[in-house]
Amino acid sequence: MDRKKLVLIGNGMAGMNTVETILKLSDRKFDITVFGSEPHPNYNRILLSSVLAGSARVEDIVINPLEWYAENGIRLHTGETVTAVDPASRTLRTDKGRTEAYDELILATGSLPFMLPLPGADKEGVIAFRDIKDCETMIETAKHHRKAAVIGGGLLGLEAARGLLNLGMEVSVIHICDYLMERQLDAPASKMLRAELERQGMSFLLSKQTKAILGDARVTGVEFADGTSVDADLVVMAVGIRPNVSLAKESGIGVNRGIVVNDYMQTDQPHIYAVGECAEHNGMVYGLVAPLYEQGAVLAKTLCGTETPPYRGSVLSTKLKVSGVDVFSAGEFVDGEDTQAVCVHDEWNGVYKKVLLRNRRIIGGVLFGDTSEGSTLFRLIRTGAEMTPELHASLVGGPSAKSGAPVNAAAAMAPDELICGCNGVTKETIVRAIREQGLTSVDAVKGCTGASRSCGGCKPLVGQLLEHVLGDGFETPVKETVCSCTTLSRDELVEAIREKRLTHMREVMNVLGWSTEEGCSKCRPALNYYLAMVWPDEYEDAKASRFVNERMHANIQHNGTYSVVPRMYGGVTSPSELRRIADAAEKYGVKMVKVTGGQRLDLLGVKKEDLPSIWADLDMPSGWAYGKALRTVKTCVGADFCRFGTQNSIQMGIDIEKKYERLNTPAKVKMAVSGCPRNCAESGIKDLGVVAVDGGWELYAGGNGGVKLRGGDLLCKVKTSEEVMDITGAYLQFYRETGNYGERTSEWVVRIGLDTIREAVVENTANRQALLTRVEKVLEKLTDPWKDVINNRPKYADLYDGISVASE
Numbered sequence: 001m002d003r004k005k006l007v008l009i010g011n012g013m014a015g016m017n018t019v020e021t022i023l024k025l026s027d028r029k030f031d032i033t034v035f036g037s038e039p040h041p042n043y044n045r046i047l048l049s050s051v052l053a054g055s056a057r058v059e060d061i062v063i064n065p066l067e068w069y070a071e072n073g074i075r076l077h078t079g080e081t082v083t084a085v086d087p088a089s090r091t092l093r094t095d096k097g098r099t100e101a102y103d104e105l106i107l108a109t110g111s112l113p114f115m116l117p118l119p120g121a122d123k124e125g126v127i128a129f130r131d132i133k134d135c136e137t138m139i140e141t142a143k144h145h146r147k148a149a150v151i152g153g154g155l156l157g158l159e160a161a162r163g164l165l166n167l168g169m170e171v172s173v174i175h176i177c178d179y180l181m182e183r184q185l186d187a188p189a190s191k192m193l194r195a196e197l198e199r200q201g202m203s204f205l206l207s208k209q210t211k212a213i214l215g216d217a218r219v220t221g222v223e224f225a226d227g228t229s230v231d232a233d234l235v236v237m238a239v240g241i242r243p244n245v246s247l248a249k250e251s252g253i254g255v256n257r258g259i260v261v262n263d264y265m266q267t268d269q270p271h272i273y274a275v276g277e278c279a280e281h282n283g284m285v286y287g288l289v290a291p292l293y294e295q296g297a298v299l300a301k302t303l304c305g306t307e308t309p310p311y312r313g314s315v316l317s318t319k320l321k322v323s324g325v326d327v328f329s330a331g332e333f334v335d336g337e338d339t340q341a342v343c344v345h346d347e348w349n350g351v352y353k354k355v356l357l358r359n360r361r362i363i364g365g366v367l368f369g370d371t372s373e374g375s376t377l378f379r380l381i382r383t384g385a386e387m388t389p390e391l392h393a394s395l396v397g398g399p400s401a402k403s404g405a406p407v408n409a410a411a412a413m414a415p416d417e418l419i420c421g422c423n424g425v426t427k428e429t430i431v432r433a434i435r436e437q438g439l440t441s442v443d444a445v446k447g448c449t450g451a452s453r454s455c456g457g458c459k460p461l462v463g464q465l466l467e468h469v470l471g472d473g474f475e476t477p478v479k480e481t482v483c484s485c486t487t488l489s490r491d492e493l494v495e496a497i498r499e500k501r502l503t504h505m506r507e508v509m510n511v512l513g514w515s516t517e518e519g520c521s522k523c524r525p526a527l528n529y530y531l532a533m534v535w536p537d538e539y540e541d542a543k544a545s546r547f548v549n550e551r552m553h554a555n556i557q558h559n560g561t562y563s564v565v566p567r568m569y570g571g572v573t574s575p576s577e578l579r580r581i582a583d584a585a586e587k588y589g590v591k592m593v594k595v596t597g598g599q600r601l602d603l604l605g606v607k608k609e610d611l612p613s614i615w616a617d618l619d620m621p622s623g624w625a626y627g628k629a630l631r632t633v634k635t636c637v638g639a640d641f642c643r644f645g646t647q648n649s650i651q652m653g654i655d656i657e658k659k660y661e662r663l664n665t666p667a668k669v670k671m672a673v674s675g676c677p678r679n680c681a682e683s684g685i686k687d688l689g690v691v692a693v694d695g696g697w698e699l700y701a702g703g704n705g706g707v708k709l710r711g712g713d714l715l716c717k718v719k720t721s722e723e724v725m726d727i728t729g730a731y732l733q734f735y736r737e738t739g740n741y742g743e744r745t746s747e748w749v750v751r752i753g754l755d756t757i758r759e760a761v762v763e764n765t766a767n768r769q770a771l772l773t774r775v776e777k778v779l780e781k782l783t784d785p786w787k788d789v790i791n792n793r794p795k796y797a798d799l800y801d802g803i804s805v806a807s808e
Ligand SMILES: Cc1cc2nc3c(=O)[nH]c(=O)nc-3n(C[C@H](O)[C@H](O)[C@H](O)COP(=O)(O)OP(=O)(O)OC[C@H]3O[C@@H](n4cnc5c(N)ncnc54)[C@H](O)[C@@H]3O)c2cc1C
Pocket: 009, 010, 011, 012, 013, 014, 015, 035, 036, 037, 038, 045, 046, 047, 048, 049, 080, 081, 082, 083, 108, 109, 110, 111, 129, 130, 131, 156, 159, 244, 247, 275, 276, 277, 278, 286, 287, 288, 289, 290, 292, 319, 321, 422, 454, 455
């Protein structure tokens, strides 16, 4: 049988989801060709917000990789735009001069971002937020510029603003109304949202009418109708979208706001269908994926000749994808004469819940602060459920009532209903995956089916489904908390510090509900580290929270004296340094001068009160032998002296040590550089070991020569010394950002996985660069602690009491 020729114009989520459903229904019926203007295979546009916010990479958001098209016999023409359709001859033309015939044609041309036609809107630095290119422009701009203005305080604008904050920009959101997300939220929820986003660092300019974009070639600001203005090096317009209908219109296909379709997604032209954001059904145009998938399911069945109920329109639900903020909105939410509202407005706990009723039936709602009942509420709205005392208690009755009357919304759903609107995953798909793959957790379902991968709004529903299918077999993950003062894990703590912009230890303890007033010896130094890591510019080190060695900048010995270890970069010293060391050793009665395993000299047995003076006499940088920081970079003699050496290992070691000395890390870091694989500097058992090989260097991660002996894993092989330096910096910063306080790299590498580290610091060059930018920021601020003590002696009188300073 000859297969019919199906052509899809628009390689986006709606069109491709339709094609995927068609393939599931009948993989032999159509010979499929797809045209897409963008140069990419189909990707999850929703997750652009996550790419911008740094929690996903462009590669992660591809839905159908190129191989998928090939495996399914689909001809894909990326970077090719269809310019005309001729319904009479059933052909189309593209901008590359191609003519293609079709038997059935799907238009899924999506939307175009609306760009305000302001004077100056064509300046460099004025962009939309719609595709991968926009996302990459923002990421690049953030590397060189500081101030961003986002016009539009809707879903897109706020997600863009959060992403730009994460990229280190100062962000002002300009909104035309007097409250944010007015299309999804009522005033009380919007007020709470604004307060939370302000805490995260966003600034808002509300009730502002933009008048012009300022600047010469590049934007420098935005001017408002009231005469005021705001500075900006980047302007992101997020003021809504318009269905992309020009092709349909010019081809004589019926168009209103969108391409007009009936209940089976047919246009007014035979054999031409429309689906997605470009389609207008019953006067409605949709801008969220769940309705587009519902349309796609009807269209796929229509094309395959499978019986289907008609498409009758969709009830919408939205969830803002800004971490740390839980907002959910569905159906109607504005009070009317014929509506009744059931509300909880608890500003103390930051919770707002409103359920709107008409004739006792649930027609909409808004949840802020606690969106756990979002899925249940959405289902009740879709089915037009009547409010009952049990539902009332479960939806708005607070935690106690909730626990008394759990509602498993997932159990009541039909098999083909969507659990995850963002990724088009139905209940039956998840149930099958749970049963066939033996899945026991929400994360496992996510990995296997994609459900909950985007906005996360369906997580509770996935959890309910797991409970329903598995009963007691449902896995509740065991959480390791930072210490007994808190119920938060390390990741939750760091995220909360970031999201809530907590910059002081006391603030963290108050806001995050510490059970002890002062914390404990486990959480205080950890908090001190995490705060400094998250806020390298603002945070003032809380010295008192550090362990004694770090407070004193010296290692205390069993008899109460201290050791003094000056830095010798790469294990190299000079006669004058040795002379000063010898003089100081004699002058301060040093008990022993010892060559350490890290190739430097340790002066043992120094009295506490002599510490500042001996450092002043030595006039050498601190070797940080006491700190959670880069300690030493051990080197072998390398190519300059050794007949086996292939590279200058000494210089490499010195360069690394000079660059990254003093950098605070979750635990101590030891490094080594060897001039050849004979490894005389023992690079294989270091936190990061560098080994010269023919034509380059190998880097080994997570080695340890201490209590838990571990050989390092080969992280990568690079050609140049510059690459070694960069990967070292990125590796150290990635460890700083993801390591648990006190966790050595040997444990960290095992916990988070070598592949993840390799991806973050070697393969994903944009991420490597971002890590380097962040580590540079920290390095700029580091100073030698002993210089500070020597130059500001009175300040340290309490610490080193009875001090006399030799240079006086
Ligand atoms: C940053 C961001 C975050 C979002 N977050 C969410 C969310 O959390 N939840 C949610 O539900 N929705 C979200 N959305 C909206 C959602 O992504 C869209 O509703 C959905 O992607 C639209 O799919 P579509 O296929 O109809 O259109 P599109 O994704 O716009 O796809 C249409 C494609 O067709 C191509 N095309 C157009 N004309 C032609 C032509 N003539 N020839 C060839 N190709 C053509 C376009 O280049 C485009 O690639 C978000 C959108 C953005 C931008």
